[in-house]
Amino acid sequence: MQPPPTEHVETLASQYMHVRVVLGMVVGLGLTHLLRHFARIIDIPVRQRTYWVHLLWAVSMFLYLLHFWWWEFRLVGTVQWTFALYLFVALYALLLYLLCAIIFPDSLEGYRDYRDYFFSRRKWFFGLLGLAYVVDLGDTWIKGRGYFDGFGPELELRSLAYVVLCAIAMITPNRRFHATFVIASLAYQVSWIVRQFETL
Numbered sequence: 001m002q003p004p005p006t007e008h009v010e011t012l013a014s015q016y017m018h019v020r021v022v023l024g025m026v027v028g029l030g031l032t033h034l035l036r037h038f039a040r041i042i043d044i045p046v047r048q049r050t051y052w053v054h055l056l057w058a059v060s061m062f063l064y065l066l067h068f069w070w071w072e073f074r075l076v077g078t079v080q081w082t083f084a085l086y087l088f089v090a091l092y093a094l095l096l097y098l099l100c101a102i103i104f105p106d107s108l109e110g111y112r113d114y115r116d117y118f119f120s121r122r123k124w125f126f127g128l129l130g131l132a133y134v135v136d137l138g139d140t141w142i143k144g145r146g147y148f149d150g151f152g153p154e155l156e157l158r159s160l161a162y163v164v165l166c167a168i169a170m171i172t173p174n175r176r177f178h179a180t181f182v183i184a185s186l187a188y189q190v191s192w193i194v195r196q197f198e199t200l
Contacts, residue, residue, distance in 0.1 A: 019081060026090070027093060030065050030100040041055070051114040068093070072089070088142070092132075099125065122169060130167060134159060140155060
């Protein structure tokens with residue numbers, strides 16, 4: 001099979017740069033939100049109200065955003081952009097921003113501390129996180145069947161496991177489960193990035 005003409009690849013790359021500007025804005029907003037609240041935690045009065053499980057999920061979202069921006073580069077030169085596709089990827093980025101906004105509220109008014117806030121909002125957070133891993137399957141698919149198949153069964157098993165665990169996390173307030181889930185999730189997340197996305 002002949003490779004696509006150079007002009008066609010350059011056109012796709014140009015289209016993607018246009019889309020990437022919007023994605024960069026949303027990712028930047030999410031990272032700024034997380035960093036602003038990490039900075040607030042340095043303040044001594046706030047530090048006394050932190051909850052380590054909540055903080056690890058915030059770190060996980062920070063990595064997720066950076067990872068999202070990294071792997072979306074795989075869209076350059078490979079996708080014929082339509083508005084529907086652009087909307088899908090933009091909504092994925094907005095979903096990640098929404099997760100960042102939920103994990104760190106602008107105010108703890110009405111809550112005793114971050115632990116109280118985390119458990120009161122766990123249904124929203126884990127519901128959207130489970131949805132993000134379903135959307136990620138679609139995002140991987142649009143990069144091409146060969147790219148999708150290149151991950152083997154791990155990609156689909158990973159997404160299924162996250163959906164199931166997020167569903168459990170929505171239901172149970174068991175602190176041991178939540179502690180185990182966030183530690184295992186963060187360790188796997190780092191492993192996945194190193195094994196699959198170390199280089200572009």
